[in-house]
Amino acid sequence: MASKSKADPNKKPKGRGFFGSIGKFFSDFVKRFADGSIGTKLSHFIFGAGNFYHKQYVKGALFLLLQIAILAFMILCPTINGTPYGYKALANLTLKNVTEGGQFDPVSGKFAEFSSNCQLMVLFGFVTIAVIIIYFIIWNKNIESSYKADMDRKVGKKPSTIGEDVKTLFDQKFHITMLTPTCIAALVFTVLPTVFMIALAFTSYNDPDMNAAGTKLFGWNGIENFKSVFTGEGSLGVEIKNRFLPVLGWTFIWAIFATLTCYFGGIILALLINKKGLKGKKIFRTIFILTIAVPQFISLLAVRNLLGEYGPINSLLQNLGWIKEPIGFLGQNPGDSEVLAKIMVIIVNMWVGIPYTMLMTSGILMNIPTDLYEAARVDGASTTKMFFKITLPYVVFITTPYLISSFVGNLNSFNTIFLLTGGSPTYPGYAAGGTDLLVTWLYKVTIEQGAYNTGAVIGIFTFLITATITLVTYRRSKAYNEEDTFQ
Amino acid sequence: MSNNLRPMKIKSQSRNRRVSLGVTYTILIVLSIIWLVPLIWIVLSAFRCEYHADGTFIGRVTSNFFPKQFGLKNFTDLFTANYCGVPNAFPRWMLNTLIVAAADCVISTFLVLSVAYCMSKLKFKLRKPFMNVAMIIGLFPSFMSMIAIYFLLKSIGLSGNTENPALSLVGLIFAYSAGAGLGFQVAKGFFDVIPNALVESAKLDGCTNFKIFRKIILPLAKPIIIYQALMSFTGPWMDFIFARVIIGAKNPEYWTVSVGLYSLLFGSSFSDANLFTQFAAGCVIVAIPIVTLFMFLQKYYVEGVTAGAVKG
Numbered sequence: 079m080a081s082k083s084k085a086d087p088n089k090k091p092k093g094r095g096f097f098g099s100i101g102k103f104f105s106d107f108v109k110r111f112a113d114g115s116i117g118t119k120l121s122h123f124i125f126g127a128g129n130f131y132h133k134q135y136v137k138g139a140l141f142l143l144l145q146i147a148i149l150a151f152m153i154l155c156p157t158i159n160g161t162p163y164g165y166k167a168l169a170n171l172t173l174k175n176v177t178e179g180g181q182f183d184p185v186s187g188k189f190a191e192f193s194s195n196c197q198l199m200v201l202f203g204f205v206t207i208a209v210i211i212i213y214f215i216i217w218n219k220n221i222e223s224s225y226k227a228d229m230d231r232k233v234g235k236k237p238s239t240i241g242e243d244v245k246t247l248f249d250q251k252f253h254i255t256m257l258t259p260t261c262i263a264a265l266v267f268t269v270l271p272t273v274f275m276i277a278l279a280f281t282s283y284n285d286p287d288m289n290a291a292g293t294k295l296f297g298w299n300g301i302e303n304f305k306s307v308f309t310g311e312g313s314l315g316v317e318i319k320n321r322f323l324p325v326l327g328w329t330f331i332w333a334i335f336a337t338l339t340c341y342f343g344g345i346i347l348a349l350l351i352n353k354k355g356l357k358g359k360k361i362f363r364t365i366f367i368l369t370i371a372v373p374q375f376i377s378l379l380a381v382r383n384l385l386g387e388y389g390p391i392n393s394l395l396q397n398l399g400w401i402k403e404p405i406g407f408l409g410q411n412p413g414d415s416e417v418l419a420k421i422m423v424i425i426v427n428m429w430v431g432i433p434y435t436m437l438m439t440s441g442i443l444m445n446i447p448t449d450l451y452e453a454a455r456v457d458g459a460s461t462t463k464m465f466f467k468i469t470l471p472y473v474v475f476i477t478t479p480y481l482i483s484s485f486v487g488n489l490n491s492f493n494t495i496f497l498l499t500g501g502s503p504t505y506p507g508y509a510a511g512g513t514d515l516l517v518t519w520l521y522k523v524t525i526e527q528g529a530y531n532t533g534a535v536i537g538i539f540t541f542l543i544t545a546t547i548t549l550v551t552y553r554r555s556k557a558y559n560e561e562d563t564f565q
Numbered sequence: 566m567s568n569n570l571r572p573m574k575i576k577s578q579s580r581n582r583r584v585s586l587g588v589t590y591t592i593l594i595v596l597s598i599i600w601l602v603p604l605i606w607i608v609l610s611a612f613r614c615e616y617h618a619d620g621t622f623i624g625r626v627t628s629n630f631f632p633k634q635f636g637l638k639n640f641t642d643l644f645t646a647n648y649c650g651v652p653n654a655f656p657r658w659m660l661n662t663l664i665v666a667a668a669d670c671v672i673s674t675f676l677v678l679s680v681a682y683c684m685s686k687l688k689f690k691l692r693k694p695f696m697n698v699a700m701i702i703g704l705f706p707s708f709m710s711m712i713a714i715y716f717l718l719k720s721i722g723l724s725g726n727t728e729n730p731a732l733s734l735v736g737l738i739f740a741y742s743a744g745a746g747l748g749f750q751v752a753k754g755f756f757d758v759i760p761n762a763l764v765e766s767a768k769l770d771g772c773t774n775f776k777i778f779r780k781i782i783l784p785l786a787k788p789i790i791i792y793q794a795l796m797s798f799t800g801p802w803m804d805f806i807f808a809r810v811i812i813g814a815k816n817p818e819y820w821t822v823s824v825g826l827y828s829l830l831f832g833s834s835f836s837d838a839n840l841f842t843q844f845a846a847g848c849v850i851v852a853i854p855i856v857t858l859f860m861f862l863q864k865y866y867v868e869g870v871t872a873g874a875v876k877g
Contacts, residue, residue, distance in 0.1 A: 158720045197716050245773075252774035253687045256679040257695070260746030263676065264702070267743030271713030272705050347596070353589050355582070364860070365597045371859035372604060373803040375823050376848040379830060380603040383626050383841065390606070393628030429600065434870070441871050461585075490706055492806070521708045525810060530712065537709030545704045552700075 110225045118224040125216065128224020132231070136240040141220045148213045152206070161198040163206055171203030173281070173297045196283060197530075201274050208270065279303055279534035303535050318532055321510040321519070326539075328420070329515045332495075333488040335424045336431065341481060343428055344435020345473055349465070351436070352443050363440075366433040374430070378497035381426050382408060409503035409512060416503050416512035423513055427494050431484075438480060439473055446472050482551045486544050492517045516540045606630060610845035614638050625839040639846035646843070649817035649828065655847060657818060658825040661734060665821060666801040668738045673745035673797035674790060681752030681789075682778055686764055699747040707744075708806070714740050715810050730816045737811050737821070741801060751869055755789040756782065792869030795862050799855055822851055 110118060117131025126141030155164030162170070173196075227237035238246075247255045282299045305311075310319030351362050369377055383389050385407040392404040406414030407422045446469065454464050474481075495501065495518045501511035509527055510519045516536055524533030614636025615623045622638065648654035683689075684696060718724035723736030759782065767777050783790075801808070805823035812819050817828070826847045829840040859866065 161720075198720055201713065201716055201720070248775035249773035252778070253683045253689045253692075255775075256683045256687075256778075260676050260680050263739075263743035263745075264699075264747050266717070267714055267739060268702055268710065268747060271710035271717060272702060274713040274716075275709045350589050350593055353586070355586055356589060356593075362593050362597060366600055367860075367863065368604060368856065369600055371856040372852050373799070373823070373855060375803060375805055375827065376607065376852055377603060379827075379844075380607045380848070383830075384603055384606055386626060388626050388628060390628055390630040394630070429603075433600075437867055438871055441867070486704075492708065496806075517706050517708055520706060521806070524708070524712050533712070534709065537706055540709075541705045544706075545701065548700075548704060 107221075110221055113228070114221075114225050115228045115231075118221060118228055121221045121224045122217075125220045128221070128227065132224070132227040132237040134223075134227065134237055134240065137223065137243065141216065141223075144216050145213075148209060148216075151209060158202075159198060161202055163202050165206075167199070167202040167206040170199040171206075173199065200277055200281070201270075204270060204273055204277070208265070275530075275534045275537060277534075278530045279538055281531055283531050284529045303531050307535065307539075317508050317510070317523075317529075318535065321505070321508050322536075322539075325510050325514055325516060325519055328513070329489060332420075332424065332491075332515060333485055336427045336488040336491065336494075337481065337485045339424060339428045340431030341435055341477075341484070343432040344437075345439050345470070347432055347436040348439040348443055349469065352440060363436075366436055369430065370433050370437070374493050375497055378426075378430070378494065381429070382498050385422065385426075386410070406503075408499045410499075412503065412506075414503050419499055419503060419513050423495060423498055426498055427491075430494060439477065442473055442476050443469070482548070486548055489515070489544055489547075490517050490540070491515065492521065496521070516543075607845045607848050610842050611639055611849045612636065613842050613845075624842045626841045639842045640850075643843050643846045643850075648825065651817045654817065654825060655822075658820050658822040659850075661819055662801055662821040662823075665734055665737055665741065666798050669741040669745075669801055670794050670798040672738070672742035674793045676742065676746035677749050677752050677793050677797075678783075678786065678790065680746045681749040681756050682782055684749060685753045685756035686759075686761070686777075686782065687774065699749070703747055711807060711810055718811060724811050725813055730812075730819055733812045733816065734819055737801075737808060740807055740811055741804075742797070745797065752786075752789050752793060755786065755869075759785055788865045788868050791862055791865040795858065795866060796869075799858070802851060802855055822847070826851070 111122060114121075115128070115131060117128035120127035120131070121129075124142070125145035126138035129135070129138030129141060152164045155162040155166045157163070161167075230237050280298055280300060280303065282297055307318050307322050310316045347366065350356075351359055351366075385391055387404045387406065387410060391407075392401075395401045396404065405418070407418065408414075409416060409419030450468050450472075451464060454468060459467070492515075495513055495515050499511070499513045501514035501518050501522065503513075504511045509522045509529075514522070517540065520533050520536045520540065523529050523536065609630070609632055610626075612635045613623075613627075613632035614634045615627065615632060616634075617623060624639075643655050645653065646655070651657060684692060715724055718733075718736040718739065719726075722729075722732060723739065724733045726732050763781060764777055767781055772780070801821060803823065805821070805827050808821040808824045809827075812821070812824065817825070820828075826844050829844040829847070
């Protein structure tokens, strides 16, 4: 602990560290069991017993019902699509006996319902683990509630009634009421799927493999998938080995260029529009905002067709006699240039992204203290000099968080690439094309090819990259360190 | 001497100024044209009504920017045509999207506001950990968990349900709005600006936290409510990846409008069967309400975006 606090002097010293709180948690348990009334002691085994003891019947019944429901879930193992929950799901999670899920159908050459069952085994295993964790949380809450009633009794207060408990949910414990819907929804639809996919990265689950061989079984295979990024062996095949570094490199190049071009382009555009004495500011602004307002799948598909082989731009260039054959701007055909496609997506992205920065910086530009400019003018500074010495530093200083978040956003900018080029030009035999980013590659590999383990590996790498960048910059940012000053 | 110099200096300054203004106008007009060309082209294509010599309609992308003939055929076709075996597909897709968007709008806005309020104005033990966890989860690419969400929804019958495929729309609503609460940062930034003194004094007057939220915070939060509602309402009109995965290629009846329009374009490339002009007509119809909404609520959008970006 000492070394940690040395490394981070900004951190306020806390009364007790992580291990301290764990220690307190357990000592609380012992204390409650020893001190508590007979009801509290019973609560350790039967949920709500302490509440019944203190005549808090509704609360007691609620705890008891929850316990019965969860135990029934664990023991009776309800099944969905032939895949069980409960203790059987925990056994399934070892993935040692997955052949019983389905049979290989020689006619279609596919596993009938097999693949989805292995998926569900992992998924339901994690659901069951989540349920067990919830069980222990409720267990703890139930003892806590009983013990609190004991203490109330001791000092001569009456244990709280259900009505009072509900009231506190709208006052002192209002955050519980407000956060419960989000926590449940996020747990089910965000946390659980993420955990599930992370787990798949450590399995051999791969649609093409499973369908082709018929003997390959689904199972855990440790970090083999991560190794195969470098070796090209194992169930991921050569795809990830040969395409990982090119795609990663391009993702970074793309993110850097896309961020910088849109950022500075946006600032310049904002300066132009906000120029003193310019009329029709509103009209210009509206024109540029129009591209934000129009759904991206419309505007980007329009650009894609505009630049297409038979589109107006190619035919215009041909009519002018500048080119003979149509240019594959977006690399749609196999022989098309990859570099050109890459340059084009960055240029088209400027068309998409500049208005956002313009919108953002307009307000900031108007708030630059005018006396700065007055002083500079008196000193005889030129307009260019004022831009580089006053405007730019000021705007960059204020919008640094935006710069970072837009860089991270660009690393994951799915729409632009997917709608414009779809990753083209393609590499025969590989899913990842010349302009594919990590995210579009991830999409292709999982959704189109069903190679879930490859996709999960790519996803984890993407996460590691974005997380590193975000955490490093975010922890240094004012917004994080001085959060309280805003309040 | 100095009296003579002054007017000259002002004169040259004002001329310089006029020149630079002129340059600015030129640049801005050129840029405006560049920015508008693709959008104008879509609108023009929507009204294009050209025929081959043998009388068949040209629906694909053509090399001419300006149509040779105008007409409303694309729109009438769009509303009456049978796409992917679904009669009156386009109006159906519009209705599906409207339902999903409205439900998503209500649920997401509620979740975001409730979380943002807790994080900004209530003090409790797990506040910082919750914020950190929300941020870390947000860093995983959403496409990674998409397939898992699909399996999850499928296992409870809300996706790929052969008996009742309409339920996949419900699944889609869940998929869109369930994670919304974790994206509370912009709204929290907004709530942070509301002075704490206001909350404290209400507390002294005996207000419960619920009452403070309802009577003080919500009325002040109108801009951010509108921003969140706008974002979550327009989301389903623009997204087509989630919609495609969760509703599935086999249920064209329950597609949202973007999935449907995408299918018109790539059903068959660059042949006469390609329905580019009808796609364009559909785009115009989808874009008009969204752009109008956006333009009316622009002020709130700018407020939301700048609040999120500058504070970070």
